[in-house]
Amino acid sequence: MRYAVLGTGVVGRTVAAKLATLGHETVVGTRDPQATLARTEPDGYGNPPFAQWQANDFAVRLVTFTEAAAWADAVVNTTAGAASLEALTAAGADNLAGKVLIDIANPLDFSTGMPPSLNPVDTDSLGEQIQRAFPDTRVVKALNTMNCEVMVDPSRVAGEHDVFVSGDDTDAKKQVTELLVSFGWPAASVIDLGGIITARGTEMLLPIWLRLWGTLGHADFNFHIAGTRTSA
Template sequence: MKIGILGTGGVGRTLGAHLSAAGHDVMLAGRATPHEVGEGWAAEAPNRRYGTFADAAAHGEVVLNCTSGLHSVAAVRAAGVERLAGKVLVDVANPLDFSQGFPPSLAVGNTDSLGEQLQALAPEARVVKALNTVAASVMVAPAKLPGEHVLPLCGDDAEAKALVRGWLQAWFGWQHFVDLGPIHAARGQEAWLLLWTRLYGALGTGDFNIVLSRAPQG
């Protein structure tokens, strides 16, 4: 499958490494060309490439937004919303503002979300917010954690959400999803990071996720 990944940070490189190892044709994208990190990453396997945001948006049958959330709107604009029309755009990013240190605040939140901003910017893209609730190490290897831990996701396009569930199962082994509804639920998925970062501090690791404990059905 042809996959475009926006962002050359740890999340983009980690997802891209697993996807290229599984045989997919992956293009990682950054702001600039040449790009030492991106081109170095691409040189490690024949089915890896590096390109501009526009290149990756054109390349991918699906596009993963793994940019820093503070720059995601600019990245998608640079990618060209016309290149994303009809495509599934998985928004993995969080609008974390570390300018005051750790734990971060959210640059967008409460009455808006990055997921909604990207869907508004690219109305013909099929935005699905997913994977943003766990660390990159968990995104690509959910089986490392015990129990029926869950991945929330949301988006306005039911078929796109079904596709993403299937891909995340096939690519990484994700088993348990919770569909939170339309893209505005990204407000909840992104706000989770305000708790996630503090749990990270308390637990001393990002290798965790949540299992929903529910009362037995009567």
Template structure:
């Protein structure tokens, strides 16, 4: 599959590493495609690298690996992405009552906002629930880590489920895109354990 990874930070780089050698044509969409870091990541993972808009234009599936605050402006640049599968890995993180929380929730979610922003694209919320390291490498765990996904298009979710398996995950369908309201706070469960409760970053949830 032709995949664009828009954003080459922790998550974008981890997904490029996790998908390397899995038979996909991956293009990194970097805001500085000529940078040493982007070139090194492309060389390491066997990916191409170009601008976010060029990467997305040539892909069947576009992964958003961006800070929530950048999503709106980057989507403006990418255009409508009509018919494409858009994998939304973002979490709408923000400070709430002095603590890390979600800037949106209960009555909407980041996933729904991305789908509303791209009405002709097939948005799937997933790959937001564990740390980037687990996306790059998880074969050392006793079981495949679970990865929930939410989206309105069953065919898009079937395609994304295959991609999640390629990344070593055990995919689980959470339902339509409104279930992003469950998956985004679920990310905070992982973050709380990893960062506030001393569990570190090398762990994940599994289904037993």
């Protein structure tokens, strides 16, 4: 399976490294690979420049959004939420048609100050916006409710905890669930919420996630829905 991970930030790197480790052919897509590779300074979050990560850790090729999407069997969106529609437009609707797109992005809006707000929110979601903009792509919202280290190594968090999937295409959700299981998620911890409209609910977990991150002082936590397997 050929995976294109769109986005060169820490989420994209972490997911790309996991996919490569699992033996999947993997590329990372970005707007301007030469510009990304030319960077020599850490990013605003203190992450090393992409070229250093690529040299030290994983020989994952960096290509344009378009090349990545055209080459891949499935696509993972890890771009910043505010830039996701633009990135996917650059990837090209034809290159995305028929493919599963795992949308991990959250539409955080820093223009209102801290804590960030969400845009869209409540009556729409980024997941739905992407599905509407690319109707021939099979969008599955998943993994957007936790830190990226937890996404690819759920054992970092003690006890039972869950990952949500939202999407209109049942086969696509099944395929994503199998990938999640290969990441280490127990199948019973993958909660299918329903159609892509339910991405509203998971994107709206971000405000409390951000608050808990501050309160707990670490990111190795996650949501668990207690009582899913019992009824009183």
